[in-house]
Amino acid sequence: MDIDSLKAKDEVVIEQDGLQQLFNILKRDGFQTVGPTIRNHAIVLDELETIADLPVGWTDVQDAGTYQLEKNDAETFFEYSLGPHSWKKYLHPPEIRLWRAKRNNGGFDVVKEKNRTPKYAFIGVRPCEINAITIQDKVFNTQEFFDPIYKLRRKKIFIVAVNCSRPGGTCFCTSMNTGPKAKFGFDIVLTEVQDQGKHYFIVEVGSKKGAKALSEVNYRNAEEKEKNLARRILEEAAAHMSRSLEASNLKAIFYENFEHPRWEKLAERCLTCGNCTMVCPTCFCNNVEDSNSISGNSAERWRKWDSCHTQDFSYIHGGSIRSSVKSCYRQWLTHKLSTWMDQYGTFGCVGCGRCITWCPVGIDITEEAKSILEENFSTSS
C-alpha cells in the first residue's frame, strides 16, 4: 500500500522502531504524548518521552482490593491492564481554574482563562476506555450545554489505542460490550503480538488523522496469518474474563430494589473513601470553590473532582439528603448501573474493574449487582 491508499479499517504491521517513529511524529506535530508508565509501584498515566517509558516487560496482578506489578519474561510494551488513572484526568482535569474576577470601580470584571488547551496524544488507550471517553462525551456535550474545557481538549486528542490480549484480574468488558477489541473511536489501534521469536504490532487505521500519521512510519502489509493470529489472541482474551455481569436487567437495581437488604450489608463494609469514584473512568461529579485574595482585589473559581461518597454532597439548607454510608454507596451503584441509562442512553460502567481493584475492602460490583438481582426485592410502588 502506498501513502495515498491508507484508509480506515486497513491493517498493517509495524515493529518496535515503527512505534518509536510514531511517537516522534506525534511529538513533532505538537502532541504531548501521555500514556502508561510506572510510578510508585503502579502503572499510571503520565508524559512519555520515548517508548522506553512504557512499562516494558511488566505485567500486573489484580484482584478485589489488591494490585501488584510483576516482571514478565518478554519485552512486551502493553502486557498489562489498567492502573488507577484514567484518561479523564486529561479531559476532565482533577483541578482547574474556571475563571478569575478582579475588582473595579464598585463592581468586578470576569477574566476568562485563555490558551490553555493542551494537545494530547493518548498512547495505549484500552477499548473499554474508549467507551468511557464516549460516555463522558455524552455528559459534557449535550444538546443544551457543553463544558468548554472538556470539549476543546477532546477535539484535539489523538488516540493510539491498544487491544487487550490479556484480560486483567478484575476486568469484565465483555459483559458490558466494551472490549477486548476496539471497534470505534480510535485514530490507530495496535494489537501486540509475540509469536515464535517475532515481536510486532498489527495496526488498524481508524481515521484520516491516523492514516496520515501512520503513512510516515515504517510499516508493511499484514499477512493473512498474522491478522488471524491477532484475531485469535483477542478471541482467547474475550473467552477468559475473570468475572462477568449480567447486564440485561441492571435497571431493576434502582427501580425495584431501593430497599434491598443487601445495601445494609454493603454499608457495613464500605468506608466511603471514594476511591471507586476517583478511579472510575466515567465518574464526573465535581465541585466549585470560590475564593478571594487577602486584599479582596481578586477572586477565583476553581473546579475540582468531587464524590457522591462525601457527607456534604447532597447538602441543602438544613442537612444532607444522603448522609448515611448506605445511601451514598447506593447512590453510586444505582447511578452507575441503572439511572445512567435513563440519563444518557448507555450504562455508566464499562467493565474496567478499577473500582474492584482499588476498593480497600474489596467490594466487587459484579458480585453486588448479582446478589441484588438474584433476589429481587420489589417494593410496591
Next chain:
Amino acid sequence: MKVATKDVTSTIPHLIQQFQKETHDTFTMQLAPSDSNGQFYSKPGQFNMLYVYGVGEVPISICGDSGDDSKIVHTVRAYGAVTSRMMTLKKGDWLGVRGPFGNCWPIEKLAGRDILLAAGGIGVAPLRPVIYYILSNREKYGKVTLLYGERTPSDLIYRSQIEKWRGRLDLEIYVTVDSAREGWRGDVGVVTTLISKTRLDPANTFAMICGPEIMMYYTIQELMEQGLADDQIYISMERNMKCGTGFCGHCQLGSKFVCKDGPVFLFKEVKQLFWKREM
C-alpha cells in the same frame, strides 16, 4: 439538531438597579440585563445562578414578569453564607449571573383550565411569574386561585401586590400564617387547610406547588384527597446545585437532574422519587 454554543461556565456581572428589603431576612433585587440589546429572556419557573463576588454562587428563581425582558428580578431569603452576604448588597452593586437554567411551569399549555397555585414561604417567589403570565392572558384561564402560607405575618412578602390582586374580582387569594400576634385579621393555620375552602373543580383544575418539601408533600395529599390526579399537579424541587447545567452531578434525584430535567416536575413523573428517604 440543536447545537449548544453558549459558554455557561463563566459568570457575567450584572448591575443591581433596585434593592428592596421585604422582611427581616428577605429582599428583592432588580438587575439590568447585560447583553447588548438590554434583554434577558426567561420563562416562569426558571432560575439563575447568582454569584456574590468572592463568596459563592446560589441558584435563585427568577420572579419577575417573564413578559418583560428589560429586567431581571430575584427575591432572595437569606439562609446561608452566600445569601446572607447578598443581603448586604445595595443598589449600584454588582452581582454575577449565569442562566437562565431549568425548565418552566407549563402555564402556556394549560389554557382553558382552572389554576390553583399553592405557595409555602419563599415558594411564592417562583410562582409569581405564573401569576403575571395569567394576568396578561386572563381570558385564557378559568378560575385562578392563589394559596400562600407563611410563618408569621411579618414574613409575608409581596403584600401590597397581593392586596392589589385581591381587589380584582377574577383572582381568589387566600393567605394564612402558622402563628400571629394580636392584630392579625387574616387566617391562622397551615396552608393545607386553605385547600378545602377553595371549592375546586377537580376535573378541570391543575395545581402548581412550590415550597418546603414537607409542605408540598402534605399539599399534594390534600389535593389528591380533593380529587386531583397525579398528572394534574406540578411541583418545583430543590437540590444542592453547583453548576446549574447538569455537569456537576450534585442535584440528582434518581435519574433526574433537578437543574435541567426540573426544577418543575409533573408529580406523576417523580412520584417514585419524591419523599423517599435518602433518595
Next chain:
Amino acid sequence: MQKSKNNLAEHPFLEGLDPDLLEVFVSCATHVHYDSGQMIYQEGDEANQFLLIRDGKVAVELFSLERGSLLIQTVGSGEVLGWSWLFPPYRRRFDVRAVEATEAIALDGVCLREKAEADHRLGYELLKRFSKVVVERLQAMRLQLLDIYGKHS
C-alpha cells in the same frame, strides 16, 4: 324556629344528620352575633357551649406574658369551634376572639351533654363528628409545630 332549623341543617358540621336528631340540636340552639374584635371566650371560663360559625372569622389565641396574645388558629364559615364542653373540667383552654363580625349558632353544651347520655345515638353522632374535627386539627397543628418555613441548621 324553621329558620334555625334550616341554618343548622345547612352547616357542614351537621351534614347528613337524621332529622330527629336535628330537632334535638334545634332545641339547644341560639343565634349569636359578635362584633369585630369582641372577646368570645376567655381562658379559664366555664365551657358550656360550642359554636357553628356561619359567617365571619374567629381566632383561637394563647396569651403569654412576654409575647402577648398569639393567634394559633382561625376558624371560619362552615367550621366548628370549641370542644372543651365535651369533657370535664369543662373549662376553656384558650381565648377566642372574633376577628371579623361573625354570625354563628351557639349550641348549649349542658343541654346536649344530658341528652347525649340519654340517647346514645345522639352521643355517637356528636362524638363521631367532633373526633373528625379534632384529628384534622391535630394533623394541621403538627405541621405548624414543625415550623416548616423556619431556618434549620
